[in-house]
Amino acid sequence: MNSKLGRWTLAILAHVALIVAWYLFVRIGNVPRFVMPSPGATLDAFLQPNYDWWANIAVTGTEIFGGYLLALVAGVALALAFSWSKTLEAFFMPLLVSLNMIPKVALGPLIIVWFKYGVFPNSIMAFSIAVFPILLTTARGLREIEPELLDLVRSLRGSRWQLFTKIQLPGALPYIFSGMKVGAILAVAGAIVGEFLGSDKGLGYLMLQVQVTLDTPAMFMAVIMITLLGMVLYGLVLLLERLLVARDARVA
Amino acid sequence: MSRPFIHLAGVRKTYGDHLAISDASFDVMPGELASLVGPSGCGKSTLLKILAGLHPADGGEVRIGSPSHPFDPSRDVGMVFQAPLLLKWRRILDNVLLPAEILGLPGAESRERARHLLQLVGLAGNEAKYPYELSGGMQQRAAIARALVHDPKLVLMDEPFGALDALTREKMNLELLRIWKEAGKTIVFVTHGISEAVFLGTRVVVLTAGPARMADNFVVDLPHPRTLDMKTHERFGDYARRVYRLLGM
Numbered sequence: 231m232n233s234k235l236g237r238w239t240l241a242i243l244a245h246v247a248l249i250v251a252w253y254l255f256v257r258i259g260n261v262p263r264f265v266m267p268s269p270g271a272t273l274d275a276f277l278q279p280n281y282d283w284w285a286n287i288a289v290t291g292t293e294i295f296g297g298y299l300l301a302l303v304a305g306v307a308l309a310l311a312f313s314w315s316k317t318l319e320a321f322f323m324p325l326l327v328s329l330n331m332i333p334k335v336a337l338g339p340l341i342i343v344w345f346k347y348g349v350f351p352n353s354i355m356a357f358s359i360a361v362f363p364i365l366l367t368t369a370r371g372l373r374e375i376e377p378e379l380l381d382l383v384r385s386l387r388g389s390r391w392q393l394f395t396k397i398q399l400p401g402a403l404p405y406i407f408s409g410m411k412v413g414a415i416l417a418v419a420g421a422i423v424g425e426f427l428g429s430d431k432g433l434g435y436l437m438l439q440v441q442v443t444l445d446t447p448a449m450f451m452a453v454i455m456i457t458l459l460g461m462v463l464y465g466l467v468l469l470l471e472r473l474l475v476a477r478d479a480r481v482a
Numbered sequence: 483m484s485r486p487f488i489h490l491a492g493v494r495k496t497y498g499d500h501l502a503i504s505d506a507s508f509d510v511m512p513g514e515l516a517s518l519v520g521p522s523g524c525g526k527s528t529l530l531k532i533l534a535g536l537h538p539a540d541g542g543e544v545r546i547g548s549p550s551h552p553f554d555p556s557r558d559v560g561m562v563f564q565a566p567l568l569l570k571w572r573r574i575l576d577n578v579l580l581p582a583e584i585l586g587l588p589g590a591e592s593r594e595r596a597r598h599l600l601q602l603v604g605l606a607g608n609e610a611k612y613p614y615e616l617s618g619g620m621q622q623r624a625a626i627a628r629a630l631v632h633d634p635k636l637v638l639m640d641e642p643f644g645a646l647d648a649l650t651r652e653k654m655n656l657e658l659l660r661i662w663k664e665a666g667k668t669i670v671f672v673t674h675g676i677s678e679a680v681f682l683g684t685r686v687v688v689l690t691a692g693p694a695r696m697a698d699n700f701v702v703d704l705p706h707p708r709t710l711d712m713k714t715h716e717r718f719g720d721y722a723r724r725v726y727r728l729l730g731m
């Protein structure tokens with residue numbers, strides 16, 4: 231058997247097995263619906279129009295992707311600025327490492343005070359939690375680039391933009407992607423925590439709403455939707471990495 | 483006699499309060515291959531960086547170019563380092579093209595030139611390969627082609643063969659002499675190898691232990707093209723001994 235095909239088959243099998251085990255557990259154990267709904271009951275929740283799934287998915291998706299893109303741009307740009315100036319790096323890097331120690335979740339109530347609640351503050355939450363791994367790995371990748379290579383470009387009076395696009399960005403790309411993968415997972419968590427703390431729409435908000443009535447099937451469905459959003463983001467990152475980074479240069 | 487292409491007089495360089503070069507003074511004529519030898523840490527790489535315009539000198543005179551051989555610091559320098567430093571995400575041809583891209587030289591002509599140079603350094607047929615598919619010696623040849631692609635007047639080489647095994651190194655020496663003759667460049671070649679310095683150089687510049695001062699500067703009067711059996715000539719031995727003595731060995 232084709233080994234790649236075999237791996238895919240096994241991967242799908244594992245997911246199906248989990249759903250089957252879930253079904254059997256609920257069915258045989260006679261678990262009450264409000265403790266754990268069956269897969270069927272969960273899917274049924276998705277078909278109820280009153281939950282407004284698509285609108286909520288759009289809201290949470292916007293928060294995750296918006297915050298994440300902001301984190302990517304800001305993380306790479308800051309790391310690049312540090313590569314230009316040792317003083318700048320020596321001044322800001324230790325500070326950023328300290329800021330990274332703040333549990334971002336603890337900022338939630340403050341963010342609500344500053345930005346009210348809604349899509350924007352939740353994007354900020356996703357941003358604040360995803361930006362550090364991207365910044366730190368990009369800075370590391372830029373440091374790994376041989377200084378002689380930069381000298382070569384400078385001896386030709388190359389511009390900073392040329393230095394960035396031709397040497398630094400492609401050179402640091404494997405590192406940037408390893409930071410992006412960590413950041414993708416954190417961005418999802420950040421957006422949801424933001425919604426828990428204060429919001430009037432989104433999947434996290436929906437979960438709080440239905441929790442009151444012990445509507446567990448809808449909660450399950452919301453978790454699945456959040457997971458799927460995360461998988462789409464993570465998958466896009468993996469796809470981009472596959473397209474842009476040579477296999478032998480990838481950093482796990 | 484024509485004017486020197488490179489004229490250094492009393493060049494001084496400090497890093498912070500650390501004196502790296504105290505007094506470097508020598509001339510290199512157009513089309514010469516000048517070998518630069520000196521103990522480790524004496525400031526050879528620093529001197530090349532000054533010649534490349536990457537660092538300013540803190541004192542003395544640095545003049546490159548002459549009325550008959552004008553020099554444009556932004557496009558007349560080619561550099562080769564101890565490591566090939568090829569971009570591993572680019573094919574060999576695209577690696578060679580890097581300087582041409584940075585200078586914004588016309589694409590089609592540059593590609594033609596890059597192909598020609600790859601042929602010159604003996605890498606024809608490897609244009610579409612990635613660096614990891616090439617041996618260390620082949621990668622260094624590609625790096626030499628890259629240093630020539632924008633047709634610079636001055637090529638600065640910092641121990642370019644230092645990482646190669648002895649046999650490959652001898653071969654690369656002969657190759658370099660051939661390329662130098664064909665390309666007609668002025669080359670400043672930094673090396674730790676005294677016999678390499680004498681074998682390659684039309685001139686050998688010897689620096690003292692850091693901070694660099696001039697220890698010697700002489701023209702190597704051996705015929706061209708150089709052949710490996712010249713290394714056994716008496717005159718070759720005299721030159722080599724002269725350098726060894728200066729370096730206290």
Ligand SMILES: Nc1ncnc2c1ncn2[C@@H]1O[C@H](COP(=O)(O)OP(=O)(O)OP(=O)(O)O)[C@@H](O)[C@H]1O
Binds near residue numbers: 500520522523525529
């Ligand atoms: N960027 C720098 N900042 C501070 N000191 C430096 C810097 N570059 C070189 N030096 C110092 O200047 C001196 C000369 O260094 P350089 O690299 O020019 O020596 P070198 O002759 O090329 O040595 P080697 O043969 O080992 O390559 C050394 O003492 C080195 O520590």
Ligand SMILES: [Mg+2]
Binds near residue numbers: 526640
């Ligand atoms: Mg050196």
